Amino acid sequence: MPVAPLTLALALAAAPVAVAGPSLATPSVSLGSNPHVNFTGQLRLGDTASLMTVPADQELIVTLVATSHIGNRYREDGLSMADGFELFVDGERALSAQAIGPSSNASIAQGKGRLRVPSGASLTLVYLRPGDPAAYYIEGHLVQAGSPYRSFNGPTPTGSYTSHPVFTAESDRDFVIRTAVLKSERSGSDECKLSVEGLGTIPGDLSVTYDGAQHHGWSAPMPLVTGHGNLVVPAGNQVSIEVSGQLCEYYIDGEYITP
Numbered sequence: 001m002p003v004a005p006l007t008l009a010l011a012l013a014a015a016p017v018a019v020a021g022p023s024l025a026t027p028s029v030s031l032g033s034n035p036h037v038n039f040t041g042q043l044r045l046g047d048t049a050s051l052m053t054v055p056a057d058q059e060l061i062v063t064l065v066a067t068s069h070i071g072n073r074y075r076e077d078g079l080s081m082a083d084g085f086e087l088f089v090d091g092e093r094a095l096s097a098q099a100i101g102p103s104s105n106a107s108i109a110q111g112k113g114r115l116r117v118p119s120g121a122s123l124t125l126v127y128l129r130p131g132d133p134a135a136y137y138i139e140g141h142l143v144q145a146g147s148p149y150r151s152f153n154g155p156t157p158t159g160s161y162t163s164h165p166v167f168t169a170e171s172d173r174d175f176v177i178r179t180a181v182l183k184s185e186r187s188g189s190d191e192c193k194l195s196v197e198g199l200g201t202i203p204g205d206l207s208v209t210y211d212g213a214q215h216h217g218w219s220a221p222m223p224l225v226t227g228h229g230n231l232v233v234p235a236g237n238q239v240s241i242e243v244s245g246q247l248c249e250y251y252i253d254g255e256y257i258t259p
Contacts, residue, residue, distance in 0.1 A: 039138040043085075043127035051123040051138070059147050060123065062087075062115035064139040065100045065108055069129060084129055085136060090121045095153050099181050099251040105211050106251055107179040107227025111139065114149040114178060114227075114253040150175070151253035156192075156243050163195065164241045166252060169233045177231040177239070177254040180224045182209040184246040192248035197237035227253070 037060065039051050054060045067085045087095040095115060099106040107113045117123050117140075127134055156164040169175040177196075184191035194209050195201040202208060208222045223229050231254075233239055241248055 035142040037138075037140050037142065039125075040136065042133040042135050043125070044133045045127060045130045047127050049125045049136075051125060053122045054117050054119055055142070056120050057145055058142045059119055059145050059149075060117035060121075060140050060142055061113075061147065061149055062095075062108070062117065062123075062138065062140040063113045064111040064137070065095060065113070065115075066102070066137045067100050067134060068102060068136070069127075069134040084127070085134070086126050086128065087115075087138075088124045088126065089117050093154060094151065095251065096249070099153070099249075104181075105221035105225050106181045107225075107253065108151075108251060110226060112179075112227040113151070114255060115140075115151040116147060116149040119145045148256040148258060149253070150255070151179075151251070153251045154249070156241055156248045156250075162243070164243060164248070166239045166241060166250070168238045169235050170256065171236045173259060174235050174257045175233040175254055176229075176257060177224070177233060177252060178229050179227045179251065179253045180209045180229065180231070181211055181251045182241065182248055183211065183250075184243075184248050191244050191246045192250070193242040195240045195242050196231065196233055197239070198234050199231075201242050229254075 037052065039049070041049055043049060052060070065085075065087060069084050085096070085100060086093055087100075094117075095108065100109050104110075108115060125136060125138070150167070152166050180194050182192040182194060191204065192209075193201050193204045204210075208224050211221055211225050224231065239252070241250060
């Protein structure tokens, strides 16, 4: 269905660039001398919005993904199934499920995310829920290629009862985790635990990586949920998620410390 482009009142705004996407009008994009990019629109089940391809000498840092639908990930016949919006970078899932719902307190849902889209990569958004169309709004900014930001998203394998590796820090520099949001399919805070090699596993009952304010109405979200964490991963060490038979979805972001 047609979607009216977002109007941006920016002093240095360049002319909008139209990017085609099936089943919807093209989203509005600010490029040129202004490094900020913005996208908005509506999608129905199965629709894909082709948002942009990052210029060869730059990277896109997505800071905000706001949607009108709370995402979810669940198991069906032993498979991991998605419900809601999913953001893809060159066909690989980069963000999905509960981290980007309208009640999410995760940094990426509050304008403080650090989701890096590499040079030359294509950014697309899909919607996987039947019924009425759902709306989205996305913000980010272009930076010079070679930025220190990284992000990681996904579900752990279904039926996993042990440790799921997420990433290993580069061998010559430390990484600082700013955001870590974990959620099991049963919404418990102690079934998905963040583990950092050299530090150990953070006890689940501390709920430091659980968005309890979203799921249970707790008064305030934890700093690691909102992007204010300072969890150091020493160079060459691994970050993993300890699971106990539940499917765990996660969003983790941060940056490398440059010596």
